[in-house]
Amino acid sequence: MSEQGSKIDRRTLMATILAGGLTMPLMTRASDAADKAARPTSAPTQNPLLWAVAWSETAAEFGALCHQAFNLATLRVDQATEKFRNSDRPLAVITDLDNTIVHASSYWGYLLKEGIDFFDDGVWDKWIPENLITLVPGAFEFLNHCKSKEVEVFYVTSRNQGPNTYDYALKQLQYLELPFADSAHLTVYRETSDKTPAREAVRQTHELILLLGDNLNDFKRDYYVKDVDERFALMERDRKDIGQQFIILPNPTDGHWVRAIFGESEPAGTEQNRQILLEAATRRAWDGIEVGSGETNGST
Numbered sequence: 001m002s003e004q005g006s007k008i009d010r011r012t013l014m015a016t017i018l019a020g021g022l023t024m025p026l027m028t029r030a031s032d033a034a035d036k037a038a039r040p041t042s043a044p045t046q047n048p049l050l051w052a053v054a055w056s057e058t059a060a061e062f063g064a065l066c067h068q069a070f071n072l073a074t075l076r077v078d079q080a081t082e083k084f085r086n087s088d089r090p091l092a093v094i095t096d097l098d099n100t101i102v103h104a105s106s107y108w109g110y111l112l113k114e115g116i117d118f119f120d121d122g123v124w125d126k127w128i129p130e131n132l133i134t135l136v137p138g139a140f141e142f143l144n145h146c147k148s149k150e151v152e153v154f155y156v157t158s159r160n161q162g163p164n165t166y167d168y169a170l171k172q173l174q175y176l177e178l179p180f181a182d183s184a185h186l187t188v189y190r191e192t193s194d195k196t197p198a199r200e201a202v203r204q205t206h207e208l209i210l211l212l213g214d215n216l217n218d219f220k221r222d223y224y225v226k227d228v229d230e231r232f233a234l235m236e237r238d239r240k241d242i243g244q245q246f247i248i249l250p251n252p253t254d255g256h257w258v259r260a261i262f263g264e265s266e267p268a269g270t271e272q273n274r275q276i277l278l279e280a281a282t283r284r285a286w287d288g289i290e291v292g293s294g295e296t297n298g299s300t
């Protein structure tokens, strides 16, 4: 983050947030000819990511789901502050970063424009330092509500952009003027997506009242399984916790649900993987009408 970037007018910042997001200044170009040449691509209009990104970029329903999550989270914080008003232990929430409180809109748009149809780690690692992150609708207000209620916010993320990973993440939080944006409240796991130790550490010193994430793994490590039906079963097991101690945000583009399909979170953009994705998406597909099975009445 640059000094120039940190001097954004606060009113402009708030107006932009209320309009649905915050875009940071472009600092470097995220393109590399050699990487591009080596990368398998598909026709942009046939990119499997297209509907997912179009939805999160254009559907007011996406924003509404985010607000629904943060409105519910706000209610839970208020209930907890009342419940624990006589407790000596400070209250805390833990939130994930990506696709929970911040968005990577321009990253996904870039992939689509380049014909890349699977999460691309190389592009991601170049995109992060560009500091083009945006706020998820409702996140800013919720996090500041926590601060107003003296509920500490701990940020826990799994990212790896090399030795500067932590610095990138911390400066993004500070640029966005989020509360508790300091090293005491940020944990970055570069080598694992297991956030259990961070949750346990916060529980040692705080009453942990709420977890926020876009991935069930943000709540429990149990969900780190490579089977779609098993993840569903685990989710049903914990259904009473959802909306209570677990607040989930919508993410149609990536996460461990992808790992459950492919066996890895960031599968290569190969024809074989496109076929696996098709089979996963059509696993409950209608068999269809047999040709010559009868006349239609023309209605839909």
Ligand SMILES: [Mg+2]
Pocket (backbone or CB within 6 Å): 096, 097, 098, 099, 100, 213, 214, 215
């Ligand atoms: Mg996330």
